Amino acid sequence: MKLSVANYNDNIEINFDVITQLCGQNLPIKNTIVDSICKHFSNDKYKEYEERLIDNILIDGEVPGRKQWECCRISNKDDILATIQMNKGSILGKCIKESINGFDCQNDLLEIDNILLRIFDRFNKVMFSQQPIELQYTQEDLFSMIQQTSVRTKDGEDIHVLPVEDVLKVFIEIVTMQQRMIPEKRLYVFENVDHYMNEACYVNFVKECEKIAKLSNIWFIFTTSLKGYIYISSDNIESINVINDVVYSMPAMEHIIDFANKYYPISRIWNQDDVIQILKIAIHDIGKREALLQSDELVFLKLMNDTLDLKTYWEKRPSTPEIQCLLDPNML
Numbered sequence: 001m002k003l004s005v006a007n008y009n010d011n012i013e014i015n016f017d018v019i020t021q022l023c024g025q026n027l028p029i030k031n032t033i034v035d036s037i038c039k040h041f042s043n044d045k046y047k048e049y050e051e052r053l054i055d056n057i058l059i060d061g062e063v064p065g066r067k068q069w070e071c072c073r074i075s076n077k078d079d080i081l082a083t084i085q086m087n088k089g090s091i092l093g094k095c096i097k098e099s100i101n102g103f104d105c106q107n108d109l110l111e112i113d114n115i116l117l118r119i120f121d122r123f124n125k126v127m128f129s130q131q132p133i134e135l136q137y138t139q140e141d142l143f144s145m146i147q148q149t150s151v152r153t154k155d156g157e158d159i160h161v162l163p164v165e166d167v168l169k170v171f172i173e174i175v176t177m178q179q180r181m182i183p184e185k186r187l188y189v190f191e192n193v194d195h196y197m198n199e200a201c202y203v204n205f206v207k208e209c210e211k212i213a214k215l216s217n218i219w220f221i222f223t224t225s226l227k228g229y230i231y232i233s234s235d236n237i238e239s240i241n242v243i244n245d246v247v248y249s250m251p252a253m254e255h256i257i258d259f260a261n262k263y264y265p266i267s268r269i270w271n272q273d274d275v276i277q278i279l280k281i282a283i284h285d286i287g288k289r290e291a292l293l294q295s296d297e298l299v300f301l302k303l304m305n306d307t308l309d310l311k312t313y314w315e316k317r318p319s320t321p322e323i324q325c326l327l328d329p330n331m332l
Helices: 028-041 048-053 077-083 091-099 105-128 137-146 164-181 198-217 252-263 272-285 295-307 320-327
Strands: 004-009 009-014 018-025 057-059 072-076 186-190 218-223 238-245 247-249
Touching: 004 186, 009 018, 009 028, 009 247, 018 028, 018 198, 028 057, 028 072, 028 186, 028 238, 048 105, 072 077, 077 164, 091 105, 091 137, 091 164, 091 295, 105 137, 137 295, 164 186, 164 198, 198 218, 238 272, 252 272
Parallel strands: 018 218, 018 238, 072 186, 186 218
Antiparallel strands: 004 009, 004 057, 238 247
16 A cells, blocks of 8 residues: 655655554654554544644545544553553453453343442441432442552562563553454554664564454554664565655565665675665665765774774675775766
8 A cells, every 4th residue: 555644745655554664764754654644543633733634644545534443652661551551441441341241241240230239228328327318339330440450460560560572462462352352443553662672572573463463454553763673574575664865665575686686786696584684784774865874984983992992893894896886976
């Protein structure tokens, strides 16, 4: 799919799929894309200063319905924790409510309901038998009581002490449960994940989300800016978009391999693994003006590391044709 976002006089176009990654370092453009998507697929009314966002997104040339996805925006660890807390709007809260409405719980809830009715009746007889007031209990109060339940670790600690890796595992389980109980089309937008996950955690998390997406109507968007924060496979590469001075959507893996084999300045047979390893390092700089480090920057970095007794080595020493390629402004 092609998703277009109108931004004043510009039109931003990205590839959009069940797993969409927004890389690069043009944060204003990234924020515009995310703000537009999340606002459009929310129940919130547009404020006066948000009028430019009204119907400013197109999917394959058409304005999507605002209820096409149920959208959840996550910007930090606390936002993830909020989805697994007990409240009316959280994912866990919705799952608990659905379970309560299920047949299996009805007999137990009816028994609790009768006990509470008897308790309140005793309170009223003891405390208010001669008064024109009484304590009143309704069945809705029972669900409110359940919602007041706190979610803690099995050791009784606050769930904020859990490492983000464990929190994400719980999130995956809760999301899967919700989709099984209440199958809807949902979109989860994870912003700036490099602020609260390490590289390995991010890659593993996206892989788990990819599994869920293949089995359900859940879509995911991830935004990252730092080197190494990218999950690449032949299946998902076309939904990777780099947001820099130029907005660039990655082509199919075979096209990238053909391009490398055709234009790389020394004889080398490129394969998929080679391309993935290079892109992990370089992808956030694609479409960025003056992206290559200057020679004095490399020298200065080496000198600074030498003072810290950190030796700098070439992982792979560049050949003369590779250096000439870097120096030639009109190589292609």
